[in-house]
Structure formats: structure tokens, C-alpha cells
Amino acid sequence: AMRQIHFPANHKELKEARKRLAFDELFLYTMALNYIRENGKEISTHRIQKTNEAAEFLENLPFSLTDAQKKVYEEICMDMEGGFVMNRLVQGDVGSGKTIVAVLALLEVVKNGYQGAFMVPTEVLAAQHYQNLTKLLADYGVTVGLLSGSLTAKEKRRAKEKIASGEWDIVIGTHALIQDGVAFADLGLVITDEQHRFGVKQREKLYQKGKEPHVLAMSATPIPRTLALILYGDMDLSVIDERPANRLPIKNCAVNTDYRPNAYRFMLKQIEEGRQVYIICPMVEQDDESELESVMLYTEELKSQFPPSVTIEYLHGKMKPAQKEDIMARYAEGEIDILVSTTVIEVGIDVPNASVIMIENAERFGLAQLHQLRGRVGRGKWQSYCILMSTKETKESRERLQVLVNSNDGFYIAKEDLVLRGQGDLFGIRQSGEQVFLIADIFEDAKLLQQASKEAKEMSADEKALLYKKNERLRNRLNRYLGQITL
Template structure:
């Protein structure tokens, strides 16, 4: 790596207005924006911001109306609010070893509020230097003995010297380490000052008039620095409409290209032979939904044009067996199949399952992942190139240079939303118009599916295998944590295993890892000293992750503390309970995916959501999860709560 930023696809608006466009372009590298430079450009790259257009499309995640603050005397427990006040007291307290709580009291003249941070002792010195200064804080108000407090609020200094942060509707952006809100606001303002004149409309003028849509340049400006809440709503409507409008045009073009382009592989499908062989390797009866979907896939494979199908199935619905049926048809015709997944843990798991399934038929399955030794990589590449490997399972390593297939006929992409369009296309180009099956265990509402994946034919597995018990989900408060952990201990004493998912921290990967390490240490030393506690997080090397998962599968770890790295594909049938800490921090679909890691064995399984949140949205999310195990019901509810 030389530190240079990757090239980007030109923005559709890059060739903009006449004289000015010769000097400036929306495809200019972001480092040329006033206030950025080389060093900050590297920081912005972590947010996938490389060009001016990327920057302007990095929209706020929420807004604070700083023309009217809620007074501290008016705040109500359970609601998320923006408040301000001057710092009147700062202290660090240590209720137990290795636990530091930073407390800051602010006063706005009508009342006081306590702001609380955990295990960030350095904040004390920072706030002491600001004593007497005004700050803005955003978070959920909670009731504490004798006073109200906000735990781990977002905050920043409030100063009249920064006109972008005071006496107006203020944008609050998604950030990364090394980039404060105030600096990103200033950069965004500078970019608009310079580049707004070349923001041109791609929507026809008559369409804009008919639908009363704001001009594009005005919409972008108001999306970042709204003149009023009404202007903000109109700007959002305009940008959302354009996004879907362009998406639908692109999907229509892609659908036409799929059916009018070069012909694909016309597989010979002998259903009698295929069903007989499938029954040989699958030791149980398939569901009606699985049978229906397999028939749909085989019919596609028999056509002249390449299959391009999306397979949706809830967690545990049996998508792997359906994929195996497609692979079997491909290999029976003398072609190779490639299965690409987002993580090495999932690749290893698919490799194990498919190897066991196909061993009876003599079908050779190989694993291609980045953590192989150089000798291992070379061996696998040679086997794929010569056709010895009939099924290649891997991560993005499958699309790297040097991986050549002898006769690729089928591409299967699992958890397709984790891959970009270019990655999917790169794998497809390893063959001559191979069939493509993309799979997801994240149910998507039908209306949204038609919008996002209108170029794909759709198959849905809407039935779970018989005998599988639904996971029982319960919500508990923080003060009930000891009871929850005692129930976990009893299940482990019966020979079962458990996951504990640590709170989601989106601001920093380092903080996420630190939180996971501290939780694992706390559970091992203070809660379950007699049990074996393991730790899994995204910063571990692939070999370390696989070693931990193998020990967990083998029963050498009783409790696995993990971040969301286990969200997709991890399958340990003996794990029958999952505890999710601070569950309100996770999205509904993410919670459903996490819950899908249990309920895979013969035992009754449980998912415990620990949350003290009183926020309306959080409560509705958690209530839905407690109420139903149906991923499609959850997806519809998620769409209602969050929007598309």
C-alpha cells in the first residue's frame, strides 16, 4: 500500500455546467476541498469519501434544531433530546476496580443534568479545561437517584464563534476517528460554496414541475444546512425520489441486457437422476418450499440465457441444501461451481458442510481463503485451473488475480448484500456467462425486493424444516442481569453453550474491541470463574477467529463473548442461548440475524435482550423481536419503522 486513494467511478454529474466545469469537477479528489488536504483525505477515505461528489452525498444522520433548545427543567426520562448548558462540575469515580465513571454536571439556568461516560477517564481533564463553557449534548434521558442523567451522550462545545453550530438547524454526520463534527461541517460548507454552481439536474424539468420537486443544487444545500424544517423535508423528498428514479432506470437497463446479451450455458437437467442423487446425500426430507425453489432453479439452468436469481430464506430455512442442488446440476454437466461468502468463518463452514454432502458422490470441494499459506494458495489455484476442483468455496480470494477456472458454470454468492456490484461481476467474469444464484438470510419486504433487485428472478423459502423449535425471546432490564446469567449457568451445567454479544459501538472499531475484551474479562473473572469464556471480534486475524470457533464447536469454550462478527452463518447446534447486551443499539434485522445463531440443535433455545431503553423506537423494535420469529414479518416491521 502506498497510501494513495483508489480511483472512483465518475459521478453522473461530473460533466456539468459550461465555463465553471473546465476549472472544477465533482470528480475532483476530496483533498482539493478547502480545509481537507492529504492527511484528512486519508481519514475521509474510511467513510468511503474520495471525491467531492462522495463528500456532498455524505448526508447527515440527524439534525439538531439549535434555534430552540429543550430546557433542562423540561426533559423527560426515556426520550432522546438535544440540550445545552454550561459545565459546572466534573469528576471521576471508581465504583469497583477497573471501572471509571466520568460525571459532568451541566446547568442551563432552569435545572441541571448529569452526563456520564464509562471507562474514559481522560475525559475528566478535557472537561475540567472547559469548566464554565457551554456544550451541546444529545442522548436518552434516564432517571437516577435524586436526578436525571444521560449516559454516553454525543456532545460538542457550543460557541457563537462557529455560525455553523449555533442558532440554526445543525447537521450531525456519521463520523470516523480523527474527524470531529465541527470540522466536517466546515469542510461541507466549503465544498458547497465552491461546487454548488456545478450541481446540475439530471431529472427532466417537466417531471420536476409536475411533482413539485426542488432543484438538485437547492436540495443538496438544504440537506446539509436547512433553511427550515420545511426546506429539509422538501430536500429529502427530492433526493430520495431521484435515488429511486435512477435505480429503477438502471435496473430496467440491466434486465434488458440480461435477456438480450450473449447466451449462457444450457444445462441438461435430468430431474429423475438429480433427485435420486440429492436423496442419497441429504439424510432428511426436504420441505415443500425447498422442493419448489430447487425446481425453479433447475428450470432456469435449463434455459438458453444465464440464470440470475435471488434466493431469500429466513435463518435456518435450509438455503445450503438448495445451493447444493444447484451445484449438483452444474457438476453433473461437467462444469465447476464457485461459492463466494463474506467471511472466512462462513467460508470454512460452507466448505465443511458441502464436503460432507458431496463426499458420497465423489465431488471434490476446495477452500480458497486469504489465510491459506502461499503453498496452500498455489495448490488450490492449480486444482481450480485444471478442473480437479469441482466446487470452490471462498471469500473475495476467489476473485483475485491468478485464480482461473477451467470451466466455471455456476456462481453462488451468499449474503449478497455484503458484496459490491464489481465484486459480483468479477467472479462472474471468471467464466463464460455462468449462471448466478445470490442468496440472503436477511428477509427483504417484497416491495423493496422489487425495487432493489428487479433485475433478478426471486425465489423464497418460506417454510422451516419440521421439528425445529422457535427460539424463545425475552426482554430483560439491566437490574435483572444477575438472574439472566444464573439461567445461562444452569443451561451450561446441562451441557449446553452460550453466546454473549457485547454492546454495539459504531463510533470506533478500537472501542468496540475494547468493550468486548472488558466484557469477556468481567464474565470470566467475576461472573463465571468456574466456566470457560472465549472471545471473538473483528480485529482478530482469520486464523485466530477460526481457532476460537473450532474450540467453541468442539465444546472447549462454554461462553463465547463476541461482537457482531457472528451475525452471519455461524452454526454451532449445541449453543442454545444468546444474551445481547444493550440490545437497543442494534437494528431489528441485525438482532434477528444474531438470534439465528441459536435454535439450530435439538435443545429449546433462548435469546435474551438486555436493555434499559425507554425510547419509543427501541421499544417497538425489541417488542417485535419478542413477539415473532418470522423474518419476513420482522422485515416488514423494520421497513415501517426505518423506511427504505
């Protein structure tokens, strides 16, 4: 199959080779999950009782939790109190309020005398969570620390000392959290945000930083429940399927470039009312060959369209982490009116005052990524708007963008994208960050995934299966995949 995929005699051969290699990937993945699940129901050394501080925190929130948030919070508390190690995935659409549930879980753990770790995929998001949690928990005697790749060697050393001594109750960080040399005093809860951006090995590595800590994973990726139960087969599943009551639905429109002057006038009106704006461009620098809007050139041109009183800045992934953090902090504080950015802001950034997002070259993005980007607005009490700007309109692109115009429901969008395109970039798995599958596509190969899961379960049912000589290669691959299986 490997030779065939590179040198196929015809399209049929290519299709067969791809199917075989995709099956291998999915089979290995589900075998790994079966192993983790079979070995994962461990007795917990961290029995977390509900605390007065968490109850007080809930009472003092300026809003009430939705019924869905309350239900998920109760499920988490029951897991952590139940005597076994929690291993739970919380799925919720963008803006459904997953973070506040995570904060409550962390507070419960800290007030029971343990530490919490919160791993997120980007430095910008880590910095934002650090600022938010520091403010939220200031009155509850909780010390929050930040460990990210951009710290100096001296800062990292001091951070590691504070983690090891237990001085930091909650540690927020990127992949830096799973590096060697990071040791916790007593880790009681591990949270990963945007679960699909971390591989199985990385999640396990963070888990190993403690002695059977509870595990909570969060994802805003809209995966149908049947697939989610296989993909995250090692976890219990909770869904937050309500949006906070005080949030108005986002108003959407799909337009072509003729609308641009109107869009700018509308943005200026919103800025004059005190709101802020995001503009998303697909590229960092202008490429003469490409018509895609680039962040840097776009920002320069944009400045000529607005009065000097409007503050415009840009943000992209190639900037130094400290620069990115500074720009995001200034935007969050309201010092920047318009932020021109690449998709670096796709995951989790939360600025309630932002009310308009315009996405350039919208026809070039997958629907799920557009939905994630759109989720950057609509987080406050004001009416929010999403403008999908197309450079090249086709019947197909108009049809696809109309799905977003008609609905703000991520699960509906996931289903429609499958009908329209049958492609799995919907999941963001092939976008930035960790690639879970190189060939397999969890929408296109949904039936293959179910077949792989069934066969992996059958093999896992025979405890000695991996010891057989004929399965030696599979055992070696599984060992490499998990990096820690002992047989």
C-alpha cells in the first residue's frame, strides 16, 4: 500500500492504497485508546470533596450557569469524588462557557490541597487564561502561574521551582508543561484545552507528571456523538449544548469585495459606539503570485481608510511570543480598535467587547474553521456581526458560506459540511498544531473508523493477542505510538 500510494497505476489503486493506510492509522489509534482505557480505571489517590470556596465563587459570579454547565460541573464533581481517576471530555460549541466549568473544577482541586495543570495549544491563549484566572481567583487565596516556551532560561528555572514546591496552585502553559524537568508537588487535575491538538503521547506525558491525577479534556470541535465516542473512546463524554442566556445570536452575512466600503463604514460606526473589530487574513506577507489578502500589507492599506483616531494593529503566528502577548493584552484592554490577524486567534481568545469579525477570502477556509473564528465575537452583551468576504465567488462557495449565514450551531455546520464536501478539515485536525492522522480523515472515513474500532476491540479482548509472534510488528508500532506500553 505504501508503494502503491506513491506510484499508483490508476486512480482505483490510489484509492485502495489510501484506504488501507487510513485503516492502519485508525486501527492503531483505537488500539492505543483501548489499551489506555483497560489500564486507566485506576483507584484515585485524590478524592475531591466539594468546597465552600467553590460554592462562594459560584454565588459571586455576575451571571448564572446554564443548566448544561451545571450538569457538566456536577458530572465532574461526582467523578472526582467517586474514588476512581476521572477521564472526561467536555464538548461544547464555541462560546458555550467551557472555561468557567474548568475554573470551578480547578478551584475544587486546589481547595482540597492539590495542584492543577491547564495545557492549551497556543502561547496567546495561555497568556489570556493566566490573566483571566488570576483575576477570577484573586479573592480565594489561589496562586496561578504561567509556564510557556517564551520565558527566559532564568524565568523557566524559577517557574519550575515554584511548581515543584507547590507554591503555584494552578499552572497554565503550552507544550512547555510536558518537558522534562517539570515536576509537580502533588498534581490532582490535568486539563487540556482543544484536546485534538495534542497527541495521545502528549496527553499521557502530562498525566504522568502526577500520581493518578484526574483528567479533564475540553473541545469546541463539533464532532457527532457517535464518532466522538470512538475517537475519545478512553473518556467519558459530557456536552454543553446551551449558550449563556445573556448572549445574542451573531448576525452573519456573506458578501463579495464590492461590499468592502460599506463594511468599513459599519466597522467605524461600531468603533464609535465603543466596540472592537477583528479582521482575518489568510497570509502573513504579500505574495505577488497570490490574491490572498496578507496581514501586513492589508494593515497598511486599512490605515488609510480610517481616521487617525482609530488604532489598528496586526497579529500573526510568526511574531515573537512576547509581541503576540502584548498585542492581545492591549486588544483585551480596549487599547486597539481593529486587530488584523491570521488564524492565530482561532482558538479560545475571549474579548467580550469585540462585536465585529470580517474574514477575508472566506471561500478559502473550511466551514469549521470559519465557525471557530466567528466564535471570537458574540461573547459580550452587545449584538455581534460576522462578515464573510469572498474574493472569488462560485456557486459552490456561495452555497457553503450560506450554511454559516443560516446557522450559529457548530454541530449543524459539521453535518452540512459533510454533506457538501465530505472532508475532514472540519475538525481542525489538519489545520494548525498537532496532526493526529496523516492520511485518515475522520469524516470521510467514518465507516472505516467504526470498522477499525470494532476490530481493535476484538483484538483487545484477547489479553495475549499482542504477545503472539504474528503480531510482533503491531506490538512494536503500538509501543512507539504510546511510548510507554509495558507488556
